[in-house]
Amino acid sequence: MNIYDSNRIYDLTSRIGFKKTYVKEEADCFILNTCHIREKATEKVYDEIGRIKKDFKKKKKPLVIVSGCVAQAESEEIMKREPYVDILIGPQSYHKISDLILSYSRKKQKINETEFDVVNKFDELEKVSNLQNKISSYLTIQEGCDKFCHFCVVPYTRGPEYSAYNFSKNNKNFTLSSLIRELNNIKNLKRIRYVTSHPKDMTEDLINCHKDCEKLMPIIHLPIQSGSDKILTLMNRKHNRNFYLSAIKKLKNVNKDIKISSDFIIGYPGETEKDFEETLDLIQKIGFVNSYSFIFSPRPGTPAAEKKLNNLSKSKKRLIKLQDILEKLQLENNKNYLKQYCEVLIENKLDNQEKYFGRTKYMTPVIFDSNNCNPGELINVKITSFNQNNLFGFHKTNKVQAA
Numbered sequence: 001m002n003i004y005d006s007n008r009i010y011d012l013t014s015r016i017g018f019k020k021t022y023v024k025e026e027a028d029c030f031i032l033n034t035c036h037i038r039e040k041a042t043e044k045v046y047d048e049i050g051r052i053k054k055d056f057k058k059k060k061k062p063l064v065i066v067s068g069c070v071a072q073a074e075s076e077e078i079m080k081r082e083p084y085v086d087i088l089i090g091p092q093s094y095h096k097i098s099d100l101i102l103s104y105s106r107k108k109q110k111i112n113e114t115e116f117d118v119v120n121k122f123d124e125l126e127k128v129s130n131l132q133n134k135i136s137s138y139l140t141i142q143e144g145c146d147k148f149c150h151f152c153v154v155p156y157t158r159g160p161e162y163s164a165y166n167f168s169k170n171n172k173n174f175t176l177s178s179l180i181r182e183l184n185n186i187k188n189l190k191r192i193r194y195v196t197s198h199p200k201d202m203t204e205d206l207i208n209c210h211k212d213c214e215k216l217m218p219i220i221h222l223p224i225q226s227g228s229d230k231i232l233t234l235m236n237r238k239h240n241r242n243f244y245l246s247a248i249k250k251l252k253n254v255n256k257d258i259k260i261s262s263d264f265i266i267g268y269p270g271e272t273e274k275d276f277e278e279t280l281d282l283i284q285k286i287g288f289v290n291s292y293s294f295i296f297s298p299r300p301g302t303p304a305a306e307k308k309l310n311n312l313s314k315s316k317k318r319l320i321k322l323q324d325i326l327e328k329l330q331l332e333n334n335k336n337y338l339k340q341y342c343e344v345l346i347e348n349k350l351d352n353q354e355k356y357f358g359r360t361k362y363m364t365p366v367i368f369d370s371n372n373c374n375p376g377e378l379i380n381v382k383i384t385s386f387n388q389n390n391l392f393g394f395h396k397t398n399k400v401q402a403a
Ligand code: SF4
Pocket: 145, 146, 147, 148, 149, 152, 153, 154, 155, 197, 198
């Protein structure tokens, strides 16, 4: 979501003549696009501003803009604590960024634009051409969320759920699955992926896309957070373990190649050893790949932030144990590719080397030798070695036809 937003911000500002620079000292505007999901997000913003201040101590002050969820959640605090910030823009308002910059340069008055304005944003973004499109591109299928999991800030910082594609016309409902089916018909499009935030969004029509749409990749990021029904209830996740398992069973019934990645929160308030063991049991049952795990950290303003914290050193031990299991699963998964040919979409050539970088259908990074290939092509790579995160191999000239 943040990569998509950053790219759109760049597209919008380039309309008023802004250009990207990789030389920090050259910049006359810094836009810090922030995410509030991760721990210490706000402190990172202040640290970054501190570095800019230091670098520009003897130079003309650059324009400093903070956009995204941290701006939304902490706008008043940032305005008070950091006068170096000129403009604050919430995630629902960044389509106005060029106008706000122009207005600031005329009036030199600080701007705090953090009101929710969801529909307007999508309407405006439709008119912006996508300049960042290289090998792959993002489409926002949903903004905000109505599910109110007790640990999460998204419903507060991004507002209620809104989709640009979910609508009815002539008594027909158009949903994410309709969009995927349309995309699947585009001749030159080679691969389609989507990310859902919640198992309840895994509807029958979406599951069936995995049967019919050959360009839809067989990996699904489906966050579970915990394998314990007690903890799922405390988290207000509105689904239980069985619901999750049955969604995966349905997916595998329509496409046996599907693999699942997930997110896990360890040490959620109230988590006992038994709850944790149930999470480990679920991991072994499903055999997740490419998953993420974190120790619970409270987000101000959420119900979970009011709860008594678990013992941190116990949570750390649990996290190490869980990550160890996830790592082993990942290694076993990668080992299966050894001596096999696997289909790779080439993303780029590595600097100063005859090596290329690409991804398998399952998003696993592949670094390979080749003397005859181009970014954007689908090719077969023979895998000769692997580690936990990457596959390594070589490519001869046997190109795969786009599906
Ligand atoms: S589903 Fe829950 S965790 Fe995901 S964005 Fe919504 S509230 Fe947050």
